[in-house]
Amino acid sequence: MGPGPARETEVTLTVNGQSRTVAVDNRTSLLDLLRERLGLTGTKKGCDHGQCGACTVLIDERRANACLALTVAHEGAEITTVEGLAEGTGQLHPLQQAFMRYDAFQCGYCTPGQLCSAVALLSEGGPSAVTADLTSEPALTPGEIRERMSGNLCRCGAYPNIVRAIDATVTP
Amino acid sequence: MRSFAYTRAADGHEAVAAYRQGAAYLGGGTNLVDLMRLGVATPDSLIDVTRATSGQVDDGPGGGLLIGAAVRNSELAADLRVRERYPVLARAVLDGASWQVRNMATVGGNLLQRTRCPYFQDVLTACNKRRPGSGCQAMAPGAETANLAILGQSAACAATHPSDMAVALTALGATVHVCGPDSREERGIPMPGLHRLPETTPERDTVLAPGELITAVELPPPPPGRSTYRKVRERASFAFALVSVAAVLEVADGTVTSSRLALGGVAHAPWRCHAAEQAMRGEPATADTYAGAAEAELAAARPLPGNEYKVTLARNLIAAVLEELTS
Numbered sequence: 001m002g003p004g005p006a007r008e009t010e011v012t013l014t015v016n017g018q019s020r021t022v023a024v025d026n027r028t029s030l031l032d033l034l035r036e037r038l039g040l041t042g043t044k045k046g047c048d049h050g051q052c053g054a055c056t057v058l059i060d061e062r063r064a065n066a067c068l069a070l071t072v073a074h075e076g077a078e079i080t081t082v083e084g085l086a087e088g089t090g091q092l093h094p095l096q097q098a099f100m101r102y103d104a105f106q107c108g109y110c111t112p113g114q115l116c117s118a119v120a121l122l123s124e125g126g127p128s129a130v131t132a133d134l135t136s137e138p139a140l141t142p143g144e145i146r147e148r149m150s151g152n153l154c155r156c157g158a159y160p161n162i163v164r165a166i167d168a169t170v171t172p
Numbered sequence: 173m174r175s176f177a178y179t180r181a182a183d184g185h186e187a188v189a190a191y192r193q194g195a196a197y198l199g200g201g202t203n204l205v206d207l208m209r210l211g212v213a214t215p216d217s218l219i220d221v222t223r224a225t226s227g228q229v230d231d232g233p234g235g236g237l238l239i240g241a242a243v244r245n246s247e248l249a250a251d252l253r254v255r256e257r258y259p260v261l262a263r264a265v266l267d268g269a270s271w272q273v274r275n276m277a278t279v280g281g282n283l284l285q286r287t288r289c290p291y292f293q294d295v296l297t298a299c300n301k302r303r304p305g306s307g308c309q310a311m312a313p314g315a316e317t318a319n320l321a322i323l324g325q326s327a328a329c330a331a332t333h334p335s336d337m338a339v340a341l342t343a344l345g346a347t348v349h350v351c352g353p354d355s356r357e358e359r360g361i362p363m364p365g366l367h368r369l370p371e372t373t374p375e376r377d378t379v380l381a382p383g384e385l386i387t388a389v390e391l392p393p394p395p396p397g398r399s400t401y402r403k404v405r406e407r408a409s410f411a412f413a414l415v416s417v418a419a420v421l422e423v424a425d426g427t428v429t430s431s432r433l434a435l436g437g438v439a440h441a442p443w444r445c446h447a448a449e450q451a452m453r454g455e456p457a458t459a460d461t462y463a464g465a466a467e468a469e470l471a472a473a474r475p476l477p478g479n480e481y482k483v484t485l486a487r488n489l490i491a492a493v494l495e496e497l498t499s
Contacts, residue, residue, distance in 0.1 A: 005177035005179075005217065006177065007175045007177060009178055026175070026176055026177070026178045027173045027175065029205070048209065049206050049209070050202055050206060050273060053270065056272055059275075062246070063272050063275060064275050064276050065202070065273065065276065068200075068201055068202050068276060069201065069205075069276065070178075070201055070205060070218075073180075073198060073201065073222070075180075117271070117272065121271070124246075125250065126249065126250035126255075127249070127255065127262070127266065129263070129266040129267050129409065134256075134262050134263070135252070135255050146409075147408075147409055150270055150271075150409035151269075151270025151272045151273065152270075
């Protein structure tokens with residue numbers, strides 16, 4: 001590489017509870033880091049444009065599109081992927097169990113993103129676009145769940161059972 | 173994607189000092205990273221400003237708020253003060269994008285996102301915004317115009333500004349705070365003055381000089397009356413506006429005493445509806461008044477072949493939102 005500022009950066013972040021230090025080309029998305037460098041292929045690449053949600057992971061406990069996140073901008077971040085949802089408990093996450101019980105998928109490609117998104121949904125407060133009273137803390141009705149999951153597309157159309165699985169986890 | 177250098181700025185002065193031609197400020201990256209992947213944006217360095225400006229919403233005078241440019245969209249929409257005092261803003265932010273994107277996107281970046289005109293995003297087509305002087309594919313016969321402008325466009329460009337939040341900020345008369353390399357002082361730009369109409373230079377989305385950085389958005393004290401935001405799109409969620417309306421309306425004794433209206437999805441900038449506001453002032457708060465006001469505003473519309481529907485949609489949406497705020 002010629003003179004000029006570095007185009008590669010050493011980044012340390014925590015992935016599913018483990019500290020990882022990697023030197024990355026600045027262009028590396030968090031999605032490509034997880035899949036190509038760290039061997040965590042549970043997170044899926046769908047559109048690579050932030051439109052489908054297949055790459056949804058938790059960054060510092062908030063759901064985000066890993067395809068739009070530059071690794072270099074996430075020094076010190078805590079990342080949780082689908083591989084980390086069950087970690088430590090020896091049991092699948094209640095949402096993973098509910099997705100199985102309610103048959104909330106067909107091909108399964110969008111499922112890791114759906115799961116990470118739904119895990120975040122359970123802990124996020126505040127209104128959504130379909131909440132009538134903005135100042136209230138709305139109940140997570142099926143209508144609220146649908147709106148809050150709109151960032152995750154499913155080409156098989158498993159939406160009804162995805163909503164049932166999340167609803168069953170919200171109100172067991 | 174073109175290779176780039178990366179630096180993280182600790183504060184606003186460090187960010188603007190680091191700016192050079194060819195650099196770009198990085199917020200949440202939800203639009204910029206995508207444009208870089210598409211080859212539309214080709215910065216040779218990124219200056220990460222997510223820690224350079226405030227990530228807090230602070231109280232301002234008279235119940236107003238000062239929103240740091242690094243505040244995430246999801247945090248802004250969840251802030252109880254915004255929900256209670258500025259429902260038009262909370263609704264606009266919640267109507268934008270998906271929960272994932274709102275968790276990433278910053279307030280500053282939301283304002284500076286680029287148009288989703290299909291020709292701007294396709295490097296194989298002509299676009300005066302992307303490559304000045306190359307022409308505008310949207311003006312060619314048979315072009316895909318359904319999502320393009322009906323107000324204020326030029327022969328050079330019919331792109332629309334995609335932000336919902338900017339439309340609400342226009343209705344609220346918010347001020348965008350900016351700092352630049354040439355002045356230690358901040359300057360304030362009242363909305364919708366940040367964004368400009370395309371004229372013959374559509375490559376410039378905003379009035380910002382190269383290297384100027386948005387540091388905060390100031391909301392004036394909550395306006396009297398009621399406010400809301402309504403967005404029409406091709407699916408129920410996670411899509412850009414075909415047309416949207418942000419409205420603040422005050423009615424006393426059955427008469428419209430004050431109003432501020434703005435349209436989204438119809439122009440190169442959030443569209444402040446001066447004609448409609450003037451037509452309503454002091455008039456009875458009735459469906460007839462609102463229909464007349466909407467008619468007055470849309471008289472200036474010059475749709476392209478294929479997006480005439482937006483004129484009807486905007487007219488009906490203005491009237492419907494005003495009736496909702498009156499009921």
